[in-house]
Amino acid sequence: MPASLIDPADLATIEEQLGRLPRGLIRVAWRCADGHPGVVVTTPRLPDGTPFPTTYYLTCPKAVAGCSTLEAQGVMAEMTRRLSWDAELAARYAAAHEAYLADRRTLGEVAEIDGVSAGGMPTRVKCLHVLVAHALAAGPGVNPLGDEAVELLREFPFGECLGAR
Template sequence: MAEQLGRTPRGVVGIAARCVCGRPLVARTAPRLPDGTPFPTTYYLTHPGAVAAASRLEAEGVMKEMTDRLAVDDELAAAYRAAHEHYLARRAELGRVEEIEGISAGGMPTRVKCLHVLVAHSLAAGPGVNPLGDEALAMVRDQWRPDRCSC
């Protein structure tokens, strides 16, 4: 993971998703880092190919389009709120940190701020939990796929 990130990982408590070759895709991180800093990003995308694919989507303006859809699609908004609640519940398994109570990551539950987090959540939780993470994964399928090693 340090090789993937180009630095020593902080607060990692496990690997939430792996490449088919066994290397990390997503780190699961403690809600408080060893130096005491609150850290809401429970699922952290580490695989360089996945990171690059999510970055391309962000550069293409996909986050704004997704956020706009949340404002007009009640079903999508409800599913995204459920993803937010799932994220909070999984983080609570690792401990509660008052400073970030109720705050998930990636802009959930009302906007899309970081596709890396949403993709990481989808990879860690599996399909059907985070609709916009799943959608982002489908959008990058021709560039990067979790079922095909590109390590």
């Protein structure tokens, strides 16, 4: 398992953001415009041995709240429907799935979750939080539906966290 590169001040902030002690943290992958951690990278196997497929974990409370609102508004279902008829989008989303797996493999191999990314990739959308975390950590152009969700979040209080991204 890779060693944690989390600064103690960031760890305290992340614990406050989550309302619990975070597990399996490696590093901060993206920061809000004000410098606070917004996305962290986690180990593919937690310290207690549990396989954990969520490599990129959204910690910014404004982003988490915004994603939950978008999910409640039916954005996931609409995105999943688009994957069924938009071949180009489906191909780009499948590529995002492969990129996610490649990133996780650099952190370690976990047979139980080999080939399983997160957020419903590559065929559906089941968690905007994961897609947004991936889009923010990887940068624009890697996860098309994560990028779309990030743009939708600009209209929420999270928009101020995005800065110039």
